[in-house]
Amino acid sequence: MALTRIPVIQYQLSLEKDEGEVLAKLLKLGEDSAATKVLVPATDEEVLFLDRHRSRLEREYVLCLPRSDVLKVVVDKFQLQDELHSHGLSYPQSVLVSRPPGPDSNLADFCHPCLLKPVFSNEWKTGQAEGLVGANKVVLINNKDDLVREYTRISPISRQVILQKIIQQKDLENYSFCSYSDRNGKILHGFVTQKLIQYPDRFGTAVLCRTVENKRIFEYGSRVINALKYDGIAETEIIVEAGTDDLFVIEINPRHWMQHRLSTRLGMNYTLLDIYYRLGMQDKVDEMLSRHSKNSPAIWIDDVGYMIFALKNMLHPGKYFFKEVISSQREYSLFSVDDWRPFWHTLKSKFKRI
Incomplete structure (x- = not known):
């Protein structure tokens, strides 16, 4: 948002503490100002929060959010499977697990290992989830005993999970559209990014x-977005088997995510484009689309994450991609010479946790 030169006032609100309080404060802020106001979600929880209270919040704000019917499909990793398959698009085979697997469960026949x-x-x-799964987005399951143990462990945060077939990725061919x-x-507007380093690996x-x-x-x-009639900003993760x-679609993120700063x-500021489009400022949208230019390849760095990764892999320097980083234009997740506070705050909290 700093790149848009729009003045920003910060309010500290936490959905983990009290969702009702956050809603009340947002509605009060909206009522107290006659100015045009926009809400831009940057996390999955914020996306779902705005959608749950869409009808009330839309009285005071413009929401940078896809239509509710589209959103319900893309945030549900099990429902997304059927929707993509109906359009002839590939998604890893998945089954829903909504209770502890018993001795007669047919899940024993599902492919192992799986995710x-x-x-x-x-x-x-969330904070509670971090204590159970850490930074992991998935848990590797090698057999039925693993499934029973892991489901029991994570059931306090997820009553419904999916078992998903592992698609063996070709080299570094993990992309985002x-x-x-x-x-x-x-x-x-669209562009493609390629993951060079992931944490945890793979x-x-x-x-x-x-x-x-x-x-x-x-x-x-583009086929995925067109088929879903998706409106707004999106990151569609695609891997090559x-x-x-x-090609397989792994997930679709319906929010402003960190790497989209690329x-x-x-030559295109997606945050500003989204705001102009949602406000109905078509002349501004047309102007942005007509004058954007493609520059040389750029790299995005999760600065704190990259530092920790480098420390953990000191004996394997070839994994750092130093040559690619040095030879490219760079964007950072947090680091800015204008305001060091987010960088130092995150660095401190990460190392304290380690």
């Missing part, structure tokens, strides 16, 4: 990623 994931990602991104689309799902969050030219991923990601070279390196 255990939350149906709703936000459930594994980053896009902005109109109300009919037509792509207004099934984690991006620590280092770069923009790439990949027509195949761009076209497949080793051996078959087939859009500014490509």
Whole structure:
């Protein structure tokens, strides 16, 4: 938001503490100001919160949020499977687990090893969840005993989870199609990023990623957005399967995520584009789309995460991708010479936890 030059006033609100209090404060803020107000979610929990209270909040705010019917599909990792398959798009085979598996459970026949994931990602991104699953987005399941043990362990935070077939990724071919689309799902702007480092490895969050030219991923990601008639900002994660070279959609993030700041390196500020579009300022949207330019490849760095990764892998320096980092334009998740506070705060909290 700092790049938009829009004045910002910070209010500390926590959905983990009291959702009702957050809603009341937002409505009060809305009522107290006659100015046009926009709410931009940056986490999965914020997306779901805004959708739950959409009818009340829309009286005071413009919401940077996809339509509710589309949102309900993309945030539900089990429902997303059927929707994508109905359009001829690939998604890893998944089964729903909503109670502890018994001795007669047919889940014993499901492929092993496989992944255990939350149906709703936000459930594994809370303070309580961190104590149970740490930074993991998935849990590896090797047999039925693993499944029983892990389901019992995580049931306090996720009553419904999915077992998902592991798609063996080809080399570093893990991509994200980053896009902005109109109300009919037509792509207004898009670009492709490639994950270079994930933490935890293979099934984690991006620590280092770069923009790439990949027509195949761009076209497949566009098909996904068009098929869902998705409106707004999105990150569609796509991987290439080793051996078959087939493409699989892994997930769709319906929010402003950290790496989308790479859009500014490509001449397009997605946050500002979203705000203009939601406010109905079509002249501003057209102006942005007409004058954007593609610059040389850029790299995004989770600065704190990258530092920790480098420390943990001191004996394997080839994994750092130093050459790629040095030779590219760079965007950072937190670091800024204008305001060091987010960087220092996160660094302190991470190392305190370690």
